[in-house]
Amino acid sequence: MICKTRQTKALGLLLFTLLLLYGMWASIIYGYVDTDIKTAVNAFTNYNGSNEHIIIKTVRLPRSLIAAAVGASLAVAGAILQVLTKNPLASPSLLGINAGASFFIVCSVSVFSIQSLQAFTWIAFLGAAVTACLVFIIASIGREGLTPIKLTLAGVAIGAVFSSFTQGLLVLNEALLDEVLFWLSGSVQGRKLEMLTSVLPYLIIAWLGAAIMAGKLNILLLGDDVSRGLGQRTQLVKGILVLIVILLAGSSVAVAGPIGFVGIIVPHVARAFVGLDYRWVLPYSAVLGGILLLAADIGARYILMPQEVPVGVMTAVIGTPFFIYIARKGGIAK
Template identity: 45%
Template sequence: MNASLTGKSQSWRGIGILVGMVLLGFCFISSLTLGVADINLSQVYQAIMASSESTDHLIIRTVRLPRSVTATIVGAAVAVAGAIMQGLTRNPLADPGILGINAGAALAVVMAVFLFDLSSLSAGAAFALIGAGITAIVVYFLGAASRGGLTPLNLAIAGAAITALVSSITTGILILSQSTLDQIRFWLAGSVAGRDLELVGQVFPFIAIGLVLAFLLGKQLTALSLGEDIAAGLGQNTAWIKASAGLSVVLLAGGSVAIAGPIGFVGLVVPHLVRFLVGLDYRWILPYAAIAGSIMLLIADILARLVLQPRELPVGLVLPLFGAPFFLYLIRTRIRR
């Protein structure tokens, strides 16, 4: 009987993946067609398959296609990184920002623009990844050096402290240098607009490695999310799992910041929605989170184009409309418990 129920559960989860892929495809196509200039599906197909230089075709190839691809990749990366962080720290309010990774990547880009007058996002992408990695290492060692060792609480406290420090330095640089602020203020708000496929291609290998590593750790993360003692009792090497999961988060969150700037709330909200559908098994949470994260960011980006036509908002300003109410709900739920 149990085997039969398990088989049915696996079947439904597999169907859910297919449904999610269909919804993702619909959102991706909608992202190509909707905006200040409404373009029909036939024009989208011709723009991708043909080489016409008409205005609609240029809009699709040079603006909307890179933007939609960026939103799909970044949404998946941030959502998976958030799911890993919540499992790793056993903290339902965790997201990639808990380790200071977003703040560290942002500081690295701001310093690069301030010191070297970088004018392209492609050059800043490398600095973002380096900043994310350095910040994660510092937080790791601070957490390990705290009383009790590398516990979820120590990790969260170290991450919060480093985030506050790094964010204050970033703010100071932006106050002192108006030119730096002018160059990257749209990026700092979190945006997928104005990106090109060349930039995405440079960063995508890092995100792809992070996703593959995350999916390979699904079983181990499930055990670790139940408690470190339980994971160790099941024969898991918890130190190796934490290090591998941390590397995956750095690659995913750092790569996302490198492309789109700090993107908030996706990594917080999506894992909770996914757990409601598939339970606590990370072998299913992670792929579901990747799909749902892409869908959420695509929808938010579409709204960012349509709300104040003909002007556009950075997608990072639209996401709090989804995330803030859910965040407050989580806090109230935790207080009641």
């Protein structure tokens, strides 16, 4: 643990927040069409309709805000899931959220010929929510109720089923792949600000809920028996936390598609800075998650310029070595 006192933790959070703001600013400035600080400022204070100003206001700004919000949400969702499942490799995809959202998108295009990106937002959110609720219900069946191993197994099983259905639809209609590939790869490119604002109320509710439940997560770390002994209604707390994960991950997948590894990597980094107090782990995860996705998105613009690599590919490249390290290290996430 690097930050041992409240003062150093607060200072670290402030510094990372400033880095997040710089990353958002860099996301607005840098890309195929490079601009400078003066041009970016003028785009908001003295808009003249030039090509640079249009790009900054209609492309770069939404992209920056979406990357920060999605990165923060995925990281917080991953931190919560790693406690719920006691699995250091847990992330939103563990609940089958990515697979469920992907299936609903592919099905909507294949069966109903839907093409609207705005419609994809709500369809993906519905798919993510339905899948996570289904996993939660299945994992809660039985005398012991919701347990980490049952939640993990239910998520893996349901995710595998939906992934198989998705692959089956794509095999039957290969032309369909071209229509949904941009979404399945996970990206913040080309997303409109309206897509973020449409799910922002759910994100705000989930962010506030996570902050309120941070203390409950600390008690859950002690184990279910100790948690019940301290008077905590364990099953109710777990249900609320799963709902928060559904809102965070469902909204993120709806806007940016299935972006992996952010929810795995960031909570471990946050715990390395502040230890196991989730009153600090969650805000650190939010800020670090935004920084990671912004950095990955900026890097994705330059690798194959003028073409861009989907940010989901970049996070996979960054996250795979970390995933292997955590898997070899083993242990239970706390």
